[in-house]
Amino acid sequence: MEQFLIDNADRYEELVQAFNHKPAAPVKAGSTNPDFLVSTRIRPLLPDEISQGFPEGVFSRPGGANIVDLHELKKSVRGLPCLNQSFSYPVDRVFGPDSTTKQIYDAIIQPLVPWAWGGGVSTMFAYGQTGSGKTFTVSGLEEHVAETLMDGTLEGERKLYMSVIELAGQTAFDLLNSRKQISILEDSQGNTQLAGAQEHPLTSKADLLSLISTASSLRKTAPTLKNDSSSRSHAICRIRIENRSIPAAEDGLLYLIDLAGSEAARDKSAHDAARMREAREINTSLSVLKDCIRGRAMVDLDPGSGKKVHVPFRQSTLTKTLKHVFDPSPVGGLRGGKTVVVACVNPCLADTQASRNTLRYAELLRVTAGRAGKKVQEYDEKRPVTWGNGEVREWVGKNSGTPPVDGNVLAPTESGAQLLRLPVGEFVERCLKTPGVTKEQATAFQSKFWQLHVDNLRSQSSSQHSKEKPEVKLTRMERLYSSADIEGPPHARDVPFKERIRPGMVVSYRSVGKTGGAQMGTEQMGVVLSRADAVGERVRDLTGVQVNHGGENLGERYLCAMVVPAILPGAYDVGLWMQVVVGVGEMEAEVVLEWDVATRYYYLTV
Ligand SMILES: Nc1ncnc2c1ncn2[C@@H]1O[C@H](COP(=O)(O)OP(=O)(O)OP(=O)(O)O)[C@@H](O)[C@H]1O
Structure with missing residues (x-):
């Protein structure tokens, strides 16, 4: 088949040139989630692919349509070969073979850094088949992240710590400590802990890059030791950002993740049983990841609905490790997150099957609001998610104490829903920009704002409950069991x-x-x-x-x-x-x- 593709490269290119694409459907305003982007990077053909004579089979649609087109060639029983199938995949951003890593960074990754600096959770996933450019992309992006974190342009003092772990099946290794095996545990607060993983303080860009280089060299030597390959495991680089000046602020988290990818069909010939099991485990973890990403994106698209969305983050080690990114529950979650997925694609016509899998996966990750996106929520003074920017600023002025917090500084453009997603540290820092406002006032004001939202969700869910459930007469025992007294007052824990x-x-x-x-x-x-x-x-x-x-x-x-x-x-x-x-x-x-x-x-x- 490969020889057939090489022999008919010119004919294929002519057919692609002449192909008439259906015009792209316009993206409806408000239907996508600005805090969750799915992008595609199509790498250039590599010198050996060019020298073998393979043409490109994956293309970025011209005119900035953010569509990836993929065409396949088939043999014809009679006559010349023709295009077999053509596929189009819409994504939020497409980067073609000429795009540099810096362009990708500036366009979609850079906003993740200040967000984590402010106390939010930022995550970048690179996904794709073996040799599609994941490591090339992640390592390039890491350099730019290091630059932004350390060049002094971000406001305020922070302590930075880094850990890099590798997940292979159910097992986790510390890539900054000689690949020592570590455990992934949940503590009593519901937070995921990488028990045994070393966290290294970062003080300079050089520190960060040297740790990344240590981690990638350990990841690369593993294949020879384990007869494995780097793309058979997930590599998670986590930078934790501590803001000690604001006690209420949660640590910001920046995850840069090089996911295990699917293998090129051409590489699968030598698979033994262990390798097949490994492939199944990777597929399971990627499938759970997809469900988690979609679940979390749905919660974020409609934060005020109070609807319960199932986010199955406990079903794989990868998503358990990334609990902060996905958990929508009040225990571990409710933290504003920004996520970017970069689906890396090898454009070679011989690998279109694997590229189709990658693009299909990327397409499944995208959650658009659909009809819900059209629904305009009516303004309700008790429901911050219904407030526009004007209402937010007015409420801030009236409810933030003395002196009042300047609404233009706290929420220059944010709606109520956007302000709810703001990390606590960032919220407080913005309040402190109003002269005379103290940390205590700002922190109390932030919790007042959140309390309003939480009370509203509770009253919504209890009114839904009372609508759904007819009143039932409880027996004495049932009353006893359902009574709040069973949990006891908070100080009961001291007994x-x-x-x-x-x-x-x-x-x-x-x-x-x-x-x-x-x-x-x-x-x-x-x-x-x-x-x-x-x-x-x-x-x-x-x-x-x-x-x-x-x-x-x-x-x-x-x-x-x-x-x-x-x-x-x-x-x-x-x-x-x-x-x-x-x-x-x-x-x-x-x-x-x-x-x-x-x-x-x-x-x-x-
Ligand atoms: N955008 C690009 N421009 C130039 N060369 C690239 C680009 N992307 C990838 N490459 C080259 O392609 C080859 C494969 O890339 P890379 O190792 O990043 O793939 P990978 O998806 O991480 O593979 P694996 O899963 O096997 O680790 C490397 O030689 C890399 O330098």
Whole structure:
């Protein structure tokens, strides 16, 4: 087939020249998300591709239409070869073979840097098949990022830290510490921690570039050690930006990610079983990534709807690591993010199959508002997401205390929805530009603004709830379980857990006797169901094990449902059918389990 393409290169070029494209549909205003861009970079043909005589098969549509066209050539039974299929892929920005990395940086990547500097989360993904220019693009962009971070043009003092990790399947390695294996854990605040990964302070552009070069050399030597290839793993460079002058400010995060790509069909001949499994794992992680990117983009497009969007970030190690980027929940998320995807494409006509996959993937990542984009939300003074810029500035003037914050400085152009996305640090810094405004005033004002939005979402969701659910009469037990008192007031956490054992609490215990069939001394977990008095001595659970074994005098005793490991790593299930009576003396600690709707399992928060 390759020889056929080379032999008919001239004919192919003539056919492409003569091809009549359908005019591009105009992009509707407001239908795309300015904080989420999908772009394509088509690299030039490489000298060996040119010398073999391959023509280009992927093109940037002239006239700035931001469409990528791809044409394939087929043999004809009778007569000359003709164009087999032609595909068009709309994206937010196309960069053709003549574009430089600096042009790409200035056009779409540069805004990520001040955003992270202000405390936001900025992410750049490079995606594409082997040899399509991902590493070329990411390393070029990293240099420009280093320049912007360190040239002194960004306002304020910040501390910068960098870590670079590699994800290969379920395993993570520290590329700044001799490829030491590390763990990805969630802490009790719901934040993802790269446990064991080293974070290196950055003080100059040279520091940053030297760390990047260390990381890329470690990534490159891995293939020879593991008979692997760099494109079989994801490389994540994370720059954490600390703003110590504003206590309420969250750390800014800038991620530059070189994703594992699909392989060129020509390279797949030597695949063994391990390599096929690896390819499946990569596909799964890219598919979850796509769902997460789309889910998050939907949340961002319609922030005021209060609609629950499923973002399955727990389903792959890659997206778990990038929890900050995707999590729309108030625990880990609600942080304004800017994301850019650069789909790298090899233009060679021999590789159009792989290029089509890359472009199709890029197309799937784009979320446009569709009909929802046309819906104009009516102004409501209690709903900041409905405010235009004029209303924002007026509200700021009236509600920001004394002296009032200058609305023109805090929100020169932002609508209510845009101001909600502003990172706390940036919000406060902008408020401080009004003479006389203190950090305390600015911080309190920022939370007042957010509270208004959160209260509004709550009242929306409770009114939706009361519309959806007919009033149901609860039994005494149901009332008890649904009562807010079960959680207890905030200071309840200061009371030792053994003094506040209640139904629903999860406890860990070490069985001192034969508890529920568990081996003596092993660590177990259980959900407290009721006091043990409710259970007779001879009662057995559904697995046939005696529930109330009597046993040692361990003080008060409770009936618990056992928490058992599920099939996914790190996941747990509550085995309501496996019950056991546990003495308070056996209990060791309260455990917090978090329910994940995506996998339908519980996870331990550490
Ligand atoms: N825009 C470009 N201009 C000139 N050369 C390029 C460009 N993009 C890529 N190249 C060259 O193409 C080759 C492959 O690029 P690169 O290594 O970045 O691909 P990759 O997608 O990262 O591959 P892999 O997945 O195998 O790591 C390199 O020799 C690189 O210098």
